Amino acid sequence: MLWRLGTWLFVACTAWNVQAAELAYTGRVREHSLPNGLKVLLLEDHKAPVVVFQVWYRVGSRNEQLGKTGLSHLLEHLMFKGTETRGPEEYSRIIQRNGGNENAFTDTDNTTYFATLAADRAQVVVELEADRMANLKFDDAQFVPEHQVVIEERRLRTEDNPLAALFELLAATAYTAHPYQWPIIGWMNDLRQATREDALEYYRTHYAPNNAFIVVVGAVAPDTMLREIEKWFGNITAKPAPPPVRAQEPEQQGERRAVLRRPAELPAVALAYHVPNLRSRDAYALEVLATILGDGKSSRLYRRLVYEQRLARDVGTHYDLVTIDPGLLYVYGQPMPGKTAATLEHALLEEIGRLQQTPISAAELEKAQNNLEAAFLLAQDSLFYQALLLGQYEVADRWQRIDDYVPQIRAVTAEDVRRVARQYLIAENRTVAVLEPVPPPEGKAPPKVGPPVGRVH
16 A cells, blocks of 8 residues: 555656646736726636636735734625525525525634636636625624624534634634734634625725636636626726724744633643745645645655554644735644643654754655645645635735745755754744633533634635
8 A cells, every 4th residue: 555655656756747837837827907907817627517716815814904804704794694685694695596606714913805717607707796896785683693603613513622722722812913922713703793895894995806807717718707707897986095003013033822721521732843934945845745744645744743652632723824924834743642732742842853953855855745746636636725825925925936836846956955944943033822722611511622724704
């Protein structure tokens, strides 16, 4: 089985080299801008007779302010509550009647709405999205229950999820000046105080053609689709540019620590290090480092701390390369029953130290590069993922940088991995958060430790 997997990865990566020109986005994507500032990215791909249509607004939790966190996600929910001419949830019903599916998500840097329909029905979503970009309408009858839905979503995802709460605390401690410090869903007190007028003002400020772009991928006739987009979006008036985010996180100058004491089954520990994003060449070495250290059951952390030492029940890493501003590289774990968070933290730091002291082997480097390249290659089979990539890179920088990913990953050396480990994964740049379980209230079981929360729907 191991031999077959290795052979399969080799074949997949060889296929990438052979078909690189065909799979490159530059040359296949058609870019067009309307006079009102709305950018359109069209990628014709006939592997299935469907079209993925996404509208990306350049607004996420990063654009909020303390006291009004969570408005991006709250507004995402309210965008389904009707327009001047369509009633609540009518958008979803029309898409479903036409055999499609739809949803949306909010992230730190963007809010995205998407639908997938048969190619001959794609014009339906164009009109619907243009309508709610310009004509959103909801009254208290729609706002109040949806407001409560979002509050309950926060309670279920975070208030009742010790691990999600731990990662919230970790980010809030790691950042002192940048809006990445607060959760995408917002702080509970801010959510409770949010008003209908807050949401409408946020909509009026950020939802405009010159603060958005459209991604269309699938069995689309580009000229026909572009005419439809111009027909429905072309008359929407541009608005003044939203206030820019000027906050920059200062360099961290010493380890920070935080402790979360709350009912939980087991303790947990999470480390965060400030690191650059795709605008730095170091980002690709960090991507390889995170894969070697903690991505999956064959990673160093999992092999040593779960399989060999039986110290942890789960360990891992997380690094987000594609963001507007520099983010964090996370290293985390949950000890086995009877083991302590302090012991696990020491073991995590020992593994990081090994990366800093001894260069990884050529075989380990090649395996990580093959895994990253194969995952990237295989994901191209999904029309939705192709659209998602275009949107993520366009938000963070420019969509053409997608084509840099594989060459940059391949260019990473063992010394690069050691160098970035020594440069960024150091005590002065580290924030540590520890979950210390306490007994639950009498008659209640401790909540299950679920995964941390990323983007929210």
